[in-house]
Amino acid sequence: MALKFYVARRCMEIIPVVLGIIVISFVLMHLAPGDPATLLAGEMAPPEIVEQLRHQFGLDRPLHEQLLIYIGNVLQGNLGFSFKYRQPTVTIIFERAPATILLVVTGLIISIIAGTVGGVISARRYHSLVDYVVSSLSLAGYSMPMFWVAQLLVLLSVYVRFFPTFGMTSLREQLTGLAYCVDVLWHLILPALSISITFSAVYARLTKTAVLEAVKQKYIVTAYAKGLTEKQVFYKHALRNSLLPTITYAGMQFGLVLGGAVLIETVFGWPGLGRLLADSIFVRDYPVVMGMFIVLSIVAVVVQVATDILYAMIDPRISYK
Amino acid sequence: MHHRLSKTVALSILLVVLALPHIPAIYADQEGVPARGGVMTTTMLYEPAGFDPSFNFYWMPLWVCSQIFNPLLGYDLQWNLVPNLAESWSLSPDGSTWTFKLRKDVRWHDGVPFTSADVSFSLKDYGESHIYWIPIAEEGMDIQTPDDFTVIVKFASANINHQYLFCTSQGGIMPSHILENVPKEERPTHAFNSMPIGTGPFKFKEWVRGSHVILERNEDYFKLGLPYLDRIIIQFIPDATTVLRGIDKGDIDYAWRGLPGESTVFLATLPNINIHYLPSGHVARFLFNLNHSILGKLAVRQAIAHAIDKESIVKRATFGVCEVSDSLVTSLAWQPGPSLTIYEYNPEKAKQLLDEAGYEPGPDGIRFSFEVLNRRSEPDEVAAAEIIRDQLRNVGIDLKITVLDTISFNTFYFIKSQFDAVIMKQGEDTPVPKEIRMSFHSESVGKGIILGNGVGYVNEEFDSLLEQIFSELDEDKRKALTDQAMGILSVDIPAIPLYYNYFVVVVNNDFKGDFLPQHVNLYFDTLEAAWWVGARTTEPVIPVTTASIWALIAGVAGVVVTVVVSKLARKRKSTKMSRRTPPE
Numbered sequence: 001m002a003l004k005f006y007v008a009r010r011c012m013e014i015i016p017v018v019l020g021i022i023v024i025s026f027v028l029m030h031l032a033p034g035d036p037a038t039l040l041a042g043e044m045a046p047p048e049i050v051e052q053l054r055h056q057f058g059l060d061r062p063l064h065e066q067l068l069i070y071i072g073n074v075l076q077g078n079l080g081f082s083f084k085y086r087q088p089t090v091t092i093i094f095e096r097a098p099a100t101i102l103l104v105v106t107g108l109i110i111s112i113i114a115g116t117v118g119g120v121i122s123a124r125r126y127h128s129l130v131d132y133v134v135s136s137l138s139l140a141g142y143s144m145p146m147f148w149v150a151q152l153l154v155l156l157s158v159y160v161r162f163f164p165t166f167g168m169t170s171l172r173e174q175l176t177g178l179a180y181c182v183d184v185l186w187h188l189i190l191p192a193l194s195i196s197i198t199f200s201a202v203y204a205r206l207t208k209t210a211v212l213e214a215v216k217q218k219y220i221v222t223a224y225a226k227g228l229t230e231k232q233v234f235y236k237h238a239l240r241n242s243l244l245p246t247i248t249y250a251g252m253q254f255g256l257v258l259g260g261a262v263l264i265e266t267v268f269g270w271p272g273l274g275r276l277l278a279d280s281i282f283v284r285d286y287p288v289v290m291g292m293f294i295v296l297s298i299v300a301v302v303v304q305v306a307t308d309i310l311y312a313m314i315d316p317r318i319s320y321k
Numbered sequence: 322m323h324h325r326l327s328k329t330v331a332l333s334i335l336l337v338v339l340a341l342p343h344i345p346a347i348y349a350d351q352e353g354v355p356a357r358g359g360v361m362t363t364t365m366l367y368e369p370a371g372f373d374p375s376f377n378f379y380w381m382p383l384w385v386c387s388q389i390f391n392p393l394l395g396y397d398l399q400w401n402l403v404p405n406l407a408e409s410w411s412l413s414p415d416g417s418t419w420t421f422k423l424r425k426d427v428r429w430h431d432g433v434p435f436t437s438a439d440v441s442f443s444l445k446d447y448g449e450s451h452i453y454w455i456p457i458a459e460e461g462m463d464i465q466t467p468d469d470f471t472v473i474v475k476f477a478s479a480n481i482n483h484q485y486l487f488c489t490s491q492g493g494i495m496p497s498h499i500l501e502n503v504p505k506e507e508r509p510t511h512a513f514n515s516m517p518i519g520t521g522p523f524k525f526k527e528w529v530r531g532s533h534v535i536l537e538r539n540e541d542y543f544k545l546g547l548p549y550l551d552r553i554i555i556q557f558i559p560d561a562t563t564v565l566r567g568i569d570k571g572d573i574d575y576a577w578r579g580l581p582g583e584s585t586v587f588l589a590t591l592p593n594i595n596i597h598y599l600p601s602g603h604v605a606r607f608l609f610n611l612n613h614s615i616l617g618k619l620a621v622r623q624a625i626a627h628a629i630d631k632e633s634i635v636k637r638a639t640f641g642v643c644e645v646s647d648s649l650v651t652s653l654a655w656q657p658g659p660s661l662t663i664y665e666y667n668p669e670k671a672k673q674l675l676d677e678a679g680y681e682p683g684p685d686g687i688r689f690s691f692e693v694l695n696r697r698s699e700p701d702e703v704a705a706a707e708i709i710r711d712q713l714r715n716v717g718i719d720l721k722i723t724v725l726d727t728i729s730f731n732t733f734y735f736i737k738s739q740f741d742a743v744i745m746k747q748g749e750d751t752p753v754p755k756e757i758r759m760s761f762h763s764e765s766v767g768k769g770i771i772l773g774n775g776v777g778y779v780n781e782e783f784d785s786l787l788e789q790i791f792s793e794l795d796e797d798k799r800k801a802l803t804d805q806a807m808g809i810l811s812v813d814i815p816a817i818p819l820y821y822n823y824f825v826v827v828v829n830n831d832f833k834g835d836f837l838p839q840h841v842n843l844y845f846d847t848l849e850a851a852w853w854v855g856a857r858t859t860e861p862v863i864p865v866t867t868a869s870i871w872a873l874i875a876g877v878a879g880v881v882v883t884v885v886v887s888k889l890a891r892k893r894k895s896t897k898m899s900r901r902t903p904p905e
Contacts (some may be wrong), residue, residue, distance in 0.1 A: 033732035038771075049450065052506045084370045085530060086510040096531055158566050165566040171533055171554045172360045179870045269558055271531035279368065279531070282726050 010305045017301065018294055022074065026067050026286075027294045034284040036083045057081065074294065080287030084280065091290040093273065097295075099168060100272030103264065105259050106188055107195030112250060114196060115203020120239065120301060122204065123211035134204060141201030147263040150194040163190050166269035191268045195257060203246055210242035217241075221302075244311065251307025255300040357538075360552045363575040363788030363830060364564050366698070368531065368557040373516030374493045375450040381578075383490045385555060387517035387845045388536050389430075389680055390493030393421055393440065393472075394484075402484065406435070406494055406520065407472075416479025418792045421485070423470040427543045429496050430524045437466035443499035444474060447884070449505065452770070453491060453755070457482065481793045481799065482755050489845040494520065497530070510763025522548040522849035532591040533557065542849070549834070549852035552834075568594060574829040581700050597826040603748035604646050605702060607693070607817040608710065610740050611777045615689050622814045624674035626664035628716045631711055635820050638704035643820040649810060650757055651748050651821055656800075660808025664817070671716045682717040690719035691741040696730050702744045705819060736769040746822050747772065754803060758787050761810060831855060 037054035054060045058069060073080060080088040122134040144152075157163040164187045169175065175183050214220070215238050221231045262274035269275075273292060280288040354575035374390060376465035377383055393407040402410075405450040407421035427435035441464045448458030461477030476483060486492040496518050501509050519524050522544070525825035535592055536553040556573075558564050565584055577599070580588075588596050609616040614846035616622060647663045675681075681689040692712075695703045703724055710720040725733070733739045749756050756772075759765060763784050786806040793799040834851040884899070 032729070034728035035732070035736070049505060053509065056506060063742075064523050072424075081510075084368075086371060086514060089449075092530060095539075154563075154566065158569055161570060165570055165572065166558065166563050167556065167572075168532065171535070171556070172362065175870070182874065266560070269527065269556070269563060275531050282728070284728055 007305060007309070010301070010308070013231065014298055014301045018074075018297055019294050021297050022071060023067065025290050026063075026070065027282070029286045032284065034292050036284050036286055037229055056226070057083075070290070079291035079294065082280075082288045085286045085289070089287045092276065092288060093291055093295055096271060096273050096276050099270060100258070100261055100265070100274060102184075102188065103191055103270060103272060104195070104254075104261055106192040108199065108250060108254070108257060110192055111196035111199035112203055112246065115200035116207050116243070116246060117196055118200065119206035119207025119209075120211060122208045123215075124234070135208075138201040138204040141197050142205070144198065146194060146198050147267065148259045150191070150267040153190045153194055157190060169270055169271075186217060191264050191270050194264050194267075195260060195286060198260075198291050199253060199257065202249065206249055207242060210245050212243045214238040216278060235274075238272050240257050247307060247310055251304050251310075254303040255296075258296055258300070322549060330408050340523050346487075348428065355498050355549050355834065355852035356856040357549050357551070358856030359550050359832075361550050361574045361851060361853070362554045362556065362572060363577075363847065364555075364556050364558045364567070364573055364579070365534075366559055366579045371509065372517045372525070373508060373514040374490055374495065376509055376514070384846065385534065385536070386490040386493055386517070386519075387847050388523040388553065388849075389517050389521045389525055390490055390495070391427075391520050392489055392492045392494065396488050402488065405488075406440075410876075411792075418473065418475045419483065421472045421474070422471065424543060425470055427520050429520055430500075430518045430539060431496075431499075431542075433498050434825075435494075435520055436469040437472045438469075439497045440464075440472045441466050441495075442501055443495045446495065446500070447486075448494065451491065453482070453486060456764075457486075472568050478792055479794055481794065482791055485755065488490070491845075493543070498773060522847055523550075523553060526552070531557065534778065544849065548783045548847075549856065550848040553848060558854040561727060565748075568827055568829075571829070573827075573828070574832055575825040577824055580825040580827065582642035582825065585640060585642060587899070588825070588827060593830045595828045595830060597828070598642055598823045599750070599826050600651060601746070601822045601824045603746040603822040604649055604651060605643075605705060605744065605746045605819040605822055606649060607819055608743050608745060608776050610738065610742065610751060612814055613691070613741055616691060616702075616741060618678060619814070620674050620678040621680070622817070624671040624678070624716070625713065625718070626814060626817045627667045627674065628671035628713055628718070629817060629819070630666040631714055631819055632666075633712070634705045637702050637708055639823075640822060642825060643701075646818040646821045648807060649773055649818045650754055650807065650814060657807075658804045660804045660811075662808070662814075663816075668712075668716050675716065675718075680717075686717055687719045688717040690721060692721045692723055693742045693744060694730055694733060694740050695744055697724050697726055699746065701822075702746065706744050727755065727779050731771050735771050735773060735775045738767075738775065740775075743775075744819070748822075754787075754790060756793070757806075757810075761815065762787055776815045778813070780809060780813060783809045783813075841861045 022276060035050075037050050037057070037059050058066060061069075069078065071226070077090075079093070081087070082089050082092050098318050118134050118138065122138075123133045125131050127250075141149075154165060157165045164170070168187050169180065169183050170187075173183075217238075220233060223237050228236075258274075261272060262278055264270065265272045265274035266278055273296075276288065277292045279285075280292070325863065364380050365385075367381065369377065369379070369385075371377070372382050372385055372389070374383065374386045377386065382646075391406045393405060395403045395405045395411065397403050404410075406424060406427060408424045411420045412418070413420075421440070423435070423440065426876060429435060429439075443838075444462070445458075447454035448462055449455070457476065461475075464477040465473040465475075467473070467785055474483075496685075499513055499518060500508070500511075503513075508514070515528055517523075520543070522539055522542050524539050525534070526537045527533075529536040534555045536555070538548055538551055542548065558567070559579075561579050561581055561584060564573060564576050564579060565587060568576060568588070572592070585596065590596065599675045607625075609622055611617050635641065635643050636646055642644075648657045649662060675688055682688050688767050693706050695706050697703070703722070706720075708723045710722060713720045730743070734745075747756055747760055759770075759773055761774055761776075761778045761783065763774065763779040763781075766777050766779060783806055786802055786809070790799055790802045790806060793802060831854045832851055833854060
């Protein structure tokens with residue numbers, strides 16, 4: 001019951017956040033030069049057509065009226081109509097979302113697994129050559145901006161010629177079924193690595209620090225005293241407690257990863273939400289930009305709530321009373 | 322040893338299975354003969370909003386429209402009119418009335434027969450919606466269709482522009498049975514915009530937003546045997562570096578826009594491509610706001626013209642790909658004649674003119690400063706601005722550069738007129754100087770028309786000459802009038818011509834045919850005659866690419882099975898051996 005109240009409370013907190021995002025992004029978008037009615041009609045459309053469309057989409061109304069109408073529509077689940085794509089915004093966002101989800105989730109999973117494994121190895125072989133190598137790689141990975149890593153991997157793909165350089169699928173061959181899935185996964189490798197290299201460095205350092213802290217605790221001594229082997233003590237007790245910071249960080253970083261997806265998708269031509277957002281900003285497609293901000297902010301808050309719940313499930317000491 | 326042997330076997334299986342698909346596919350020998358087949362991949366710098374030709378002006382969606390729609394006529398390589406949807410035509414002696422006889426064997430991509438009703442609808446539609454057609458329709462355009470395959474178009478007067486509009490996808494014929502009853506304001510959002518139906522060599526198959534468009538061969542195309550290609554894939558790739566990578570790896574076969582001049586150094590190292598430098602029809606111009614308190618003065622503009630070294634700009638900003646231009650229009654529309662005033666690079670003369678105009682240098686050596694707007698999407702224009710900034714500093718002018726996205730640029734330049742100067746490429750893609758009219762005729766001053774007279778140039782004599790040019794059908798007389806008009810423009814210098822722009826066009830050697838434009842009509846040429854050297858009349862014995870995927874899966878599965886079997890075998894053997902060992 002306490003958990004349900006907690007979740008409900010966190011969900012209610014989304015509302016003022018989203019409202020704030022709508023107002024700020026609405027004002028910012030309208031400050032930028034450019035006429036969305038021209039975009040909708042086509043730049044060479046006659047002025048009468050532009051005026052008709054301006055009236056049809058309410059763009060001739062005062063700004064505060066447009067904002068209130070937009071908020072009213074959002075509350076009814078209507079995110080507006082894309083000026084560029086001439087489709088409902090919701091349709092466009094949900095068309096592109098799977099590509100970004102695939103990229104971001106894959107990148108996160110790789111970074112969590114690689115980072116955790118690296119951190120564990122480093123902690124178990126503390127002050128050894130292996131530890132120094134892993135720590136150095138973590139530092140290097142953490143220092144490199146994501147877009148720079150992406151460009152390096154692109155360069156690699158040109159010289160090694162083993163991985164695709166852009167896009168989500170091989171368009172020449174009209175692949176279907178399993179072959180299509182394998183093809184998408186093949187194209188996913190480099191973009192997902194671009195995300196995971198930066199974040200796995202962070203997870204490695206977090207895991208290492210947490211593990212080293214955990215093995216000093218008194219319950220570890222108790223576990224040894226009970227006759228457990230070193231592996232059992234380490235993996236069943238120390239490591240499990242060390243995962244909590246990693247989970248927290250993963251939830252907090254989800255928003256950052258989504259932001260990084262804008263750059264990664266542009267570099268690799270991945271047709272996801274990141275590219276949609278970048279393209280929409282440049283062409284002043286207000287409904288899509290605002291719709292994206294709303295959806296992404298809701299997703300970020302939902303992920304944080306999910307992280308909190310998972311945290312409670314892993315650590316019985318956590319309660320939401 | 323057994324373990325080592327099973328690993329060796331597993332590796333060998335994997336290597337053989339991976340190598341299999343890379344054995345060249347076996348075909349019958351048919352080199353040099355165009356055959357049906359093949360997929361060409363090309364790129365587009367940005368994703369358009371739609372493909373309705375009535376609402377599109379820019380070359381990118383119009384290039385796609387050129388694959389899907391047919392105009393009534395076309396151009397050959399010498400700019401002579403040739404048949405297209407109209408199998409014959411005639412022009413009245415006064416040049417105002419065109420009579421077209423239409424082909425009877427044409428069908429729309431949905432199977433409906435093409436008739437004169439489609440032509441009538443399309444021309445009227447353009448007359449109400451398209452910026453090039455509206456002034457013509459307003460002057461007077463009457464369309465009659467005495468039967469299903471005859472169209473008579475009567476204009477108020479002769480105009481050389483009519484010919485151009487009948488020959489490109491900006492006059493591509495649209496299906497009346499789909500669009501006739503669609504209200505104008507619903508057209509931008511109508512399904513036709515995202516799934517156009519035409520009569521052209523390729524059908525619109527698929528549009529994945531953010532990724533690509535696919536066109537497929539129209540099997541019922543009225544030109545027998547054409548097109549050859551199975552499909553054309555147009556990928557949206559805004560980044561030139563990505564395009565270069567794709568060309569290098571063979572993922573992109575044809576790239577004709579967006580490759581900067583500096584890319585030629587890298588492209589020259591690639592083995593399987595042809596590089597062409599084709600005139601784009603555009604001239605890069607340094608345009609002035611003629612209402613500016615300083616730049617509005619003729620002497621100042623002349624001084625700036627003398628201060629600019631165009632050779633240096635061509636070498637450094639375009640890497641030698643482009644050519645210096647002293648004319649605001651390309652040689653396609655007009656060959657520079659004696660009437661043209663040329664401003665030679667002469668910094669000392671520039672300083673003298675500025676002194677005489679009353680702009681002496683201050684204590685910091687600066688006479689005055691102004692701002693130039695550039696488009697981020699055109700790196701050569703930005704580079705040109707930086708070079709010009711250095712050159713103007715030498716004569717005491719401080720130039721500030723602002724780089725904007727295209728929408729902001731258009732807003733400040735064309736719509737709000739809030740600028741001092743801009744650098745922009747514009748020009749003609751046919752022998753008809755229609756773009757000069759849009760850019761410098763006073764009719765579009767102050768109207769906020771994109772690509773219109775944003776500089777605010779007004780000259781009645783120039784306007785009058787332009788009217789005469791368009792109504793003059795005699796080529797020699799038209800050229801003489803153009804000479805006069807361009808002479809006036811070069812004296813008034815509302816803009817400084819910098820360089821003729823050339824596109825770096827890259828074609829994969831595996832594609833042949835007469836599709837590569839020999840003139841500037843890159844935007845409107847179809848790929849109907851393009852063919853792939855690998856196309857054969859028989860299916861390949863081993864389809865290569867799908868097999869690669871399955872071979873990889875089979876290889877990995879083979880390795881896993883071998884390892885598991887060998888482990889099981891080893892375990893069984895060790896169990897047997899331990900059973901033989903008698904307990905102590």
